Amino acid sequence: xxxxxxxxxxxxxxxxxAKTVTKFNANLGRLMDDMYDTMVAAxxxxxxxxxxxxxxxxxxIDVGDGRIELVNPEILEAEGSQIDVEGCLSIPDxxxxxxxxxxxxxxxxxxxxxxxxxxxxxxxxxxxxxxxxHLEGVxxxxxxxxxxxxxx
Ligand code: CO
Numbered sequence: 001x002x003x004x005x006x007x008x009x010x011x012x013x014x015x016x017x018a019k020t021v022t023k024f025n026a027n028l029g030r031l032m033d034d035m036y037d038t039m040v041a042a043x044x045x046x047x048x049x050x051x052x053x054x055x056x057x058x059x060x061i062d063v064g065d066g067r068i069e070l071v072n073p074e075i076l077e078a079e080g081s082q083i084d085v086e087g088c089l090s091i092p093d094x095x096x097x098x099x100x101x102x103x104x105x106x107x108x109x110x111x112x113x114x115x116x117x118x119x120x121x122x123x124x125x126x127x128x129x130x131x132x133x134h135l136e137g138v139x140x141x142x143x144x145x146x147x148x149x150x151x152x
Contacts, residue, residue: 002034003041004052009091011053015137018048018055021071024113028058032069032111035060044089046127048134051090059108059131063124070108070118073132077105082122086130086140098140100126 007013021028031054039047039060049058061068080102087095103121106128110116120128130140 001037004034004038006038006042006047006089007051007053009088009139009141011090013050013053013055014090014134014139016050016055017137018050018057018135020057021109024071024109024111028071029111031056031058032060036062036067039089042089045123046131047089048131050134050137057135059135061124061127061131063127065124068118069110070106070128070131071111071113073106073108073128073135075104075129075132076107076117077103078129079103082126084123084126086126088130088140091139091141094141096141096144098126098143100129104128106132 035047035052038052045063046061049056057072059070059073078101081099082102083097083099085095086098102125104125105117105119107117
């Protein structure tokens, strides 16, 4: 087990388009275990690899219903809308309401490279969208239409 330091807003790695994972090996499994431990230690519900300084398309989520691991995730469908308060481990002490899709269908690979599809509504849908945004270098503050003090 290893707990990484979480990269904060202003670090350029958070703005990169993360690289597709092509090697499904023990290193990837270890990375995902460490990301999960880091997320839990930080009391978060989701973490993307760029948040620990690793620009790869890897996400872990746990909104209370168990661990979800996504490698190379892709949103296939999105519908509806919901507005709720959102935060990010890379943007400490800041929360704001964000408009997200109410339901998403996501295609991803697991740590063994096997493809699967996951559907989420409500808070899980929000977490999926937030974490997948991280892989594109997008932070939730980018989605706000007002001026945000912590913005770069
Ligand atoms: Co975040």
